[in-house]
Amino acid sequence: MAEKRQWSVLAQHLPHHGLSLLCSGLPPRQQTGVCGSGQWSRNAHQNRVSAIIFSLAAEWVISTGHDKCVSWMCTRSGNMLGRHFFTSWASCLQYDFDTQYAFVGDYSGQITLLKLEQNSCSVITTLKGHEGSIACLWWDPIQRLLFSGASDNSIIMWDIGGRKGRTLLLQGHHDRVQSLCYLQLTRQLVSCSSDGGIAVWNMDVSREEAPQWLESDSCQKCEQPFFWNIKQMWDTKTLGLRQHHCRKCGQAVCGKCSSKRSSYPVMGFEFQVRVCDSCYDSIKDEDRTSLATFHEGKHNISHMSMDVARGLMVTCGTDRIVKIWDMTPVVGCSLATGFAPR
Known part of the structure; x- marks a missing residue:
């Protein structure tokens, strides 16, 4: 049986009103921000902003929204550099600063890999594997792994690097996977779901890919026909x-x-x-020995963030509660010393 624990909560703050940095995420028709050259205001999106990333090297602000597009703007001039539109709401975003690749998840369950240029972009590939809308992404630039969580309660690891096309399926949540964080040093994946479930996956083991489902007109064991045959x-x-x-x-x-x-x-x-x-x-x-530990957050988790150096995790929920968790009993103090737990 998978182990279930409850960690100690270091702090919690009740009156939370969902404010975020740079953009409020609300649906006004004009979003504003602050950059090094002063305040600027542009029509970056025409609907709710779902994700935003700042690239210091490129001096870009990259954002996605419910207007079905990803846009990137120059923080120095405030000018819109480019946009790319999708067929569904863009729900989450990750960005590789070295290659200028953007990973955009949407409500159709697809993840689009884009190569962003100064005034244009090109679609590299589209990743399809989830049966529900993409809720969160996490990109590890060292191992070149992309993790995606979705409303189908599952997580998929996409190997974008050496073993291209390899995917691993992780199913342990009973509700929508809302946030992900991969700890590269200890090879652990932390995931949170909207029912308060927190999972810590051991990714430092040899895992098997889930097979593709085969189609047949009759049972491939007893050869009895299916009802359409x-x-x-x-x-x-x-x-x-x-x-x-x-x-x-x-x-x-x-x-x-x-x-x-x-x-x-x-x-x-x-x-x-x-x-x-x-x-x-x-x-x-x-x-049947479990390769993950499962814990109860006891609130509706909508977002999670990790302070890897100190082994702390912050979760916030739709119940307007913010909790700070001590993760060291699970991930160990090795995050500070550089030794992976065995």
Whole structure:
């Protein structure tokens, strides 16, 4: 069973009104900001601002909003440099300062990788894997890993670097994943969900990719037809069955051939999921050992931020509560000494 703990809260502040830096995130038609050359005001977005990043090297402010666009502006002149539009609301943003790549998640469940130029941009690729809107992103420029959390309660790790195209699925939350933070030194991922769940994932282990779901007109175990396979049902004089999928092998199976459930943490399944009978028999007891710890935040978490050097975490929620957490029992004091926990 996955371990559940409750950390000590160092401080909490009740009257929180959702203010943020630089932009308020409210839907006025004109957003304002402050830069080195003085105050400036431009029509950066025509709707709610969802994310904003400042690049000191490029002297850009990059932002996304519910007007379905990402924009980048010059902080020196205040001029709009470029915009790129999407088909859905842009919900979150990450930026690689060295390559000027921007990662934009949207409400359709897609993540778009853009190469930003001074007055233009180009679409590098689109990442598709979530079944719900993207709620948060985290980019690790050292290992070149992108983590995404979504309203489908799952997290996906995208390997943008050496092993291009490799993805890992993490499922341990029971509600929308709202915030992520990857601790590169200790190889741990911290995630928070809107139901107050806080998870710490051990990413310093060899994990398996979840398989692609296979499609078939009949069960790939017992060969009974599925309910849309009219011809086989007529030939065999049997009723069609509902199609399911084994989370471990990806095969299309009927309910009778996938009647058991099991966790499989090495593939990211921290709670029990549907597996076919043969896969269930192949999973050993040690394979069910959890690779994450789960904790109860006891408030509706909407955002999280980490002070890695001191091992502190701040969470704020829609309940207008801000909590400061001591993370050292989980991530260890090794963050200050430089030694990873084993």
